[in-house]
Amino acid sequence: MERCPRLAFTPAYSGGQSPISALASMPNAFPCANRHVFWKRWIYSGIGHLYEEKLIHVQSQQLLLRICEAIAISNVQQRKSGGVYEAIFTAAKNAIVEILIEMLRIYPDLMRTFDIYQNIFLVSVLHRQAKVFNLLYGLDLTKNSLTIVQDEDKNTMLHMAAMSIGATTLSRIQGPALQMQRELQWFKEVKSVIHPRVKEGYRNKDGLTPRELFTKEHKDMMEKGEKWMKDTSTSCTVVGALILTIMFAAAFTVPGGNDQTTGLPIFLNDKYFRLFIIADVLSLFSSSTSVLMFLGILTSRYAEDDFLESLPRKMIIGLSTLFFSIATMMIAFYAALSLMLDGLSSITFPVICLAGIPVTLFVLLQFPLLVEMVVSTYGPGIFDRK
Secondary structure: OOOOHHHHHOOOOOOOOOHHHHHHOOHHHOHHHOOOOHHHHHOOOOOHHHHHHHHHHHHHHHHHHHHHHHHHOOOHHHHHHOOHHHHHHHHHHOOOHHHHHHHHHHOHHHHHOHHHHOHHHHHHHHOOOHHHHHHHHHOOOOHHHHHOOOOOOOOOHHHHHHOOOOOOHHHHOOOHHHHHHHHHHHHHHHHHHOOHHHOOOOOOOOOOOHHHHHHHHOHHHHHHHHHHHHHHHHHHHHHHHHHHHHHHHHHHOOOOOEOOOOOOEOOOOOHHHHHHHHHHHHHHHHHHHHHHHHHHHHOOOOOHHHHOOHHHHHHHHHHHHHHHHHHHHHHHHHHHHHHHOOOOHHHHHHHHHHHHHHHHHHHHHHHHHHHHHHHHHHOOOOOOOO
16 A cells, blocks of 8 residues: 555455445444443453454554545545545444544545535434544534535434434444433434524425424334333332332331330340341332332323433332342341341351342343443433533
8 A cells, every 4th residue: 555555546346345445344443433341441452362353453544544645645536436435424324433533634625525524424413423423523613514414305414313214323222212312312412513594493305394303203112112111110110019018028027026025126136137127128118219210100101302311210210229129128138037047157148149049130130221221311421522
């Protein structure tokens, strides 16, 4: 590439891809498009089996630099025949921001072409590529002119945010309710940055405003989200009600019984008894709160905007209090066994471990959902205005 810059625009064969087009179709060749789980991101630079992947990223960056240098000295005809403009759209669709940033840095005028510079953000919104959309925040001087552009069907950027094309990054989100929440977050974010002239009242070729198009496109997702919310709430309500019943009964049938003379618990002054009472009360009230939250979800009106914050907040409170009630129930169970089997730790410990297996499995299955919902609702978000 250094010796022959023309290779950047030369297809591999007649009708084939040029290097820049091929590179724009390989999101795994760049760090930003790779979605490691959190622990892999932490140790990305130190684990041996990730060495080859990191090497590919470095080599791809070097190749991209050489290609961009060749683009900077090329003419319009070479860029068209070499698929440079198509490569930019492909890179935007695949969220390869390295290609977009490098092209903008090496040759800013290339990105000022009307069909590329303005429509690239329409592509990023349509395919829900937040990393590409975030580049818009750094274009203060030209941001307004970019957000008023329309496609051939008079769809504005907000219309693009209202569309649902299915095969987007949202498909990786757990549950249709969270997918609906992310769609609403996209719509709200795009609405906050577009020019006032093309906001919600603007109609496309079909006579639909962005909000009307959003309702039409997301009708099926909204129904699935409602069903998912109700099914999850029903399952968790059963668990919460069961814990509530158990802990309420345990409060009046204390371990060891009561003194026949005073009516006070026999183990009243024992530290394990105090632990039992505290854990029982905490579990009772947290499970009650959990059941009420899930009942609130079941009786909600399920309007579009409810999926943005109202329903997720209720689900977060419900799941959090449910997990807390499960944890305190196990503490109460441990305290009761310690009272009844004082000095028999060889029996107490195995029994507690066995009893904790089903509870642990339930938490492991539902806890990732809680974490994802908290991050999606109260986390930093996917949009970076900096």
